[in-house]
Structures are given as structure tokens and as C-alpha cells.
Amino acid sequence: MSDTAIDFRRAKYLLSAPDISFLPPDTGIEVAFAGRSNAGKSSALNTMTDQKGLAKTSKTPGRTQMINLFEVAEDRRLVDLPGYGFAQVPLEMKKKWQKALAEYLEKRRCLRGVVVMMDCRHPLKDLDANMVRWSVAADLPVLVLLTKADKLKQAAKQKTLRDVKAELTEFGGEIKVQLFSSLKGTGRGEAIAHIGRWLDPQEESVAE
Template identity: 65%
Template sequence: MADPEIDFRKAKFLISAPDIAHLDEHLPGDVGVEIAFAGRSNAGKSSALNVLTEQKGLARTSKTPGRTQLINVFALNQHCRLVDLPGYGFAQVPLALKKKWQQALGEYLQQRKCLAGVVVLMDSRHPLKDLDMQMIEWAVASELPVLALLTKVDKLDQSAKMKTVNFVRNELAEFGDSVRVEPFSSLKGTGKKKALTILSQWCQLDETANENY
């Protein structure tokens, strides 16, 4: 049986890999549960991971968007892992390198059988860009639950925050229970508790996986 509660503070760096082939070489099989974190390069993925795990240096942060060039895997326990995927969109890098990142991202999402859910992070001031929608639509079509975190809500006043959250929820309402939308702030801790509750549930989607890992 999976643990009744997952302690995200126990997250440990496991591996960085340029593509899924390298993951397969260094991880003990495509088993257990993985939760992917995806978003544009300036959406605050690394900061969110650090806040959720209460480890300032777990995921690297940079003032220059696009520094996450590899698939970075963090183990919560023997059963569940968090996966920081290469950022998409904004990064000011050569086109060839950007295409390489997108290929690695696509291969992971399409081929990883233990993927249990996708966290899509969007800057609350600029939500639902084309690539964000593509990511959400793909996950829903693949029957994966989505947690859409609207980051940096500390930069909005209360009225603008609620207006943005309601707008995004309305836009994604067609996906029903497959997509949850929550405000989030790495600076203020907004949305942390709700996010951890959802991720803990995802970690326990396949309770038999512990026996095979």
C-alpha cells in the first residue's frame, strides 16, 4: 500500500537526462508513478518545485528563463517521482537547441507509461498561451489528470487574481474534472496546500506499483 500521506520534503534529486532513452538506462524500469511539471520557460516551474518540497535548492532557478535544458527527476519515495521537464516557448536559445528540448519533452509525454498526471504552470498574467493549451489538450486526450497552476498571483491584486482564476476555469470547463485550476505563488505560498493534496492523491493512483519498483 502507498503511504497515506506523501512527505514532499523528502524529495531527492535522482537523475538529469537529455531524453527518455537516458532515463531508461538509469532508472529501474518504467514503473511506479511520475508526476510531470511542464510550462513555459518563464512560468516559475523550478520555484514551484522548491516551494512544494520546502527545499530552496532542489530545482535550479535562474533569472534567465530556459535554463532547464534536461529532464530532471526527483524521488519522493520508492514509488513516486517528480519530473521537471524542459521549459517550452519563451527561452532565447538557438532554434536547433529548442527543437531538441521539444523532442525530449514530446518523447517523455508520449512514451512514459508511469506518468500519472501533469502539472501545467502558467504565469497568471499571461495564461492559456497556445503551447499551454496544447499541453492541456494532449494530457486530457491521454486520460491524464491536469493541475493548472496560475503562478505569480502575488503580482496581482485580489480582484485581478479572482478574475484571472475564474476566466481560466471557464475556458477549461469543457474538460470537466480532468483539469483543476488553482492560483499559486511561490513567494507567498498561495495554493501550496491544495497542490500538495492533489499531488499526493496522484502519487497513490497505482498502489501496487510499490511492489514492482
């Protein structure tokens, strides 16, 4: 049997919600993608699903303004959360995004794992660390993707990977860290296999 029965290439856009009251019923399994506004969340989702236009990308950070859901199988969803951190938007809009983000993370019971994306050139900023800490406190497994790995040379990439792993060890919980590049496809298979095991109905039934 393969690592996962989920075929990410079958992902399809489901809906965009300004807050959790507009989301589908809180059933099944969801995996959330979180990160700073310039961490490359949308590009990573497109790379994983092998669909260039699934998640809308922009050269302007902060364009993910809603909670965007993508269905990969029946009752199995990927969730692109509003980017946190720096974005050239009015303060009131930024507050609205952050409220939607917090409500989803705190109240969505079908959430089974959090993918936290960090630019490998600037990892573990305060908001990144807070996101990982929250996930650990909520007893959720975390996959940290060090994105834009193509921007660093091999030695620098490996040093960043080691340093981030070492720092996150102190957080406790179930945390995996890996390099990822949407441009080169680096880490795509590894990330899909890991997230797929969170989503896989067969794996879920075995766990129960």
C-alpha cells in the first residue's frame, strides 16, 4: 500500500469564507496551511497539487484575504489561511484577517494538522514561533516547510534545517521540519506523503 490514498492532483477549489460561520459542516478532516504573508503558501499549494492556478498567487504579499478551502477527497480538505505578519493593507483589514485566522484555529474541530511555512532565509520569526506553539498546545501535529529553498546554497540550506530543527525541539509536540521549493519541486513528495497520512481515510480508521 502507498503512503497515502489521497491524490493531491485531484484537488479542487471548494469555497472562500470570510470567517468560520461560512465554512462547510465541521466534519471530516482538514489540514491548514499557515504562514507569513510572503512565505509562499499559495505557490506551495499549487506545487503540491500540480495545478498552477488552484491557489491564487500574487507578487504582493497578503492577497490571501479569506479562508480558502480545497477538497482533495470526500470530506478531506486543504485550508489556505489568511497570511499573518507584514502586508500592505489597512490596519482594520489586517485585524479582520487575524480574527478569522484565530477563530478557525481555535474552534475548527476537524483540523488534524498544521503546515507552517517559513521563508528559509528568515525562519522562526515571532509569529511563526507563536503559530507552532499554539499548534503544540492544541495537541496538533506540525509540518514546518522551509520554503524558497532554491534561494540558498546547499550548505546554507542544511545549516538552516539543522538550526530550525534544534530550536523547535524545545517546543515539544509532534513537529517535522523539511526544506521546500515551489520553483524546483524540492520536498514536494515528502510533504505530500506526510500531509496525506493526516488526511488518509484508511490511516484514520487504523488509528481509531
